[in-house]
Amino acid sequence: MECKCLVLASSKGGAGKSTICMVVAGRLAKQGVRVAVLDADPNGTISSWHRDYAAEYPMTVVHEVEETEIVPRAEELMEGHDLVIIDTAGFGNRSTVYALAVADHVLIPSQPSGSDLREAAKTIKMVQAAEKMTKRTIPARVVLTRFNDRTKVAAHVLEQLAGIGVERLQTTVAHRTVYFEMTFSGQVPVGDAAGQEIDRLVAELAELGAVPSAKAAAVA
Ligand SMILES: Nc1ncnc2c1ncn2[C@@H]1O[C@H](COP(=O)(O)OP(=O)(O)OP(=O)(O)O)[C@@H](O)[C@H]1O
Ligand SMILES: [Mg+2]
Numbered sequence: 321m322e323c324k325c326l327v328l329a330s331s332k333g334g335a336g337k338s339t340i341c342m343v344v345a346g347r348l349a350k351q352g353v354r355v356a357v358l359d360a361d362p363n364g365t366i367s368s369w370h371r372d373y374a375a376e377y378p379m380t381v382v383h384e385v386e387e388t389e390i391v392p393r394a395e396e397l398m399e400g401h402d403l404v405i406i407d408t409a410g411f412g413n414r415s416t417v418y419a420l421a422v423a424d425h426v427l428i429p430s431q432p433s434g435s436d437l438r439e440a441a442k443t444i445k446m447v448q449a450a451e452k453m454t455k456r457t458i459p460a461r462v463v464l465t466r467f468n469d470r471t472k473v474a475a476h477v478l479e480q481l482a483g484i485g486v487e488r489l490q491t492t493v494a495h496r497t498v499y500f501e502m503t504f505s506g507q508v509p510v511g512d513a514a515g516q517e518i519d520r521l522v523a524e525l526a527e528l529g530a531v532p533s534a535k536a537a538a539v540a
Contacts, residue, residue, distance in 0.1 A: 323398040326405045326530050327423040329446070329460075332439035333410030336429035336465035338365040339499050341407040343518045344531065346377045346508035348403060351534035355379040356397040358406045360390055360415035366407050373506040390418040398422075402532045416443070420450035425530035426460035427489075432467050432477040437484075444486055459528070462488040463521070466495035491520045 326344075328337040341357060345366075349355045359366040359381060367383040374381075380401065384393045390406070397404045406419040420426065426447050430440040440462050447460040462481060468474060469492060481488055493499075498514045509515040526533040 321402055321532060321536060323401050324403050324529070324531060325394060325398065325422050325424045326403065326525070327408065327416070327419045327426045328405065328429065329408050329416045329419065329426050329443050330410065330428050330430065330439060331416070331442050331446075332430070332436055335410065335431060335436065335439070336463075336493065337410070338407055339502070340427065340429050340463060340465070340493070340521075341366055341405050342369060342502065343499075343508050344522055344525065345379055345403075345405050347518055347522050348531060348534065349377045349379040350508075353532055353534055354400065354402045356401040356404045357381045358390065358394050358397060358404060358419075359383045360385070360387075360406055360419060361409040362413070363409070369503075369506055376506075377508070387414050387418050390415060391421050394419070394422045416446060417450070420447060420458065421454060423447075423450075423458050425525075425528070426458055427525075427530070428460060428462045429465045429493075430462045431465055432471075432473055434480075437477065437480055441484055441486065459530070460487070461528075462486055464488060464492040467492040468494060489521070489524055491517065491524045493517060493521065 328341050345355050345357050357366050362385045364383050370381040408416040428440050428443045430436045451458050496514050525531040
């Protein structure tokens with residue numbers, strides 16, 4: 321099976337990149353997919369999480385803070401894994417530019433606010449520039465996080481996104497204390513509302529070809 325490279329990108333700090341990275345990587349690793357995470361954030365959020373929970377979530381995690389090393393490191397990881405996820409740093413860091421060079425898919429977490437959507441639109445522009453530079457198509461989608469779909473602002477955000485022609489995942493991630501608690505507990509939710517939301521997220525990404533399905537990984 322060919323390895324897929326999913327990049328989490330957003331010029332906005334605290335948008336939810338590392339949280340999405342953790343739940344997608346954690347869930348797929350538990351299902352037997354050979355996952356590698358390239359942690360390109362100097363803060364090392366994923367690296368410190370995995371240091372404590374490696375036994376529970378078997379995957380390779382490499383912390384690479386040297387931006388120019390991102391491409392060769394990602395290429396190395398693509399050998400021997402089914403999925404490489406790159407967790408980029410937020411504001412003021414060029415890791416995203418380099419990560420886009422090797423991305424098969426880009427996921428842009430965005431919270432439901434005007435400033436978040438503007439930043440998401442900027443990130444889409446970065447992807448479009450990378451497409452031109454690399455002369456290939458790089459599918460990019462927004463995933464709405466801390467999103468409560470019963471609010472007025474939610475309807476407005478969906479309208480705005482459609483208006484600017486930005487594609488999004490149908491799955492949205494709600495604002496839940498359990499995601500915040502995950503930074504202490506290290507546990508990716510299973511079974512409850514958050515767990516089901518993560519299952520839908522992973523299933524939609526597999527349907528889009530952005531991550532391998534656990535079944536495909538098992539027969540490969
Ligand atoms: N859906 C959610 N519900 C509740 N809390 C959340 C949710 N998503 C993220 N958080 C919390 O918000 C904070 C920022 O999230 P996260 O670290 O994933 O963002 P980030 O985009 O990786 O930030 P940075 O740009 O600094 O790397 C964390 O404390 C995280 O636990
Ligand atoms: Mg982060």
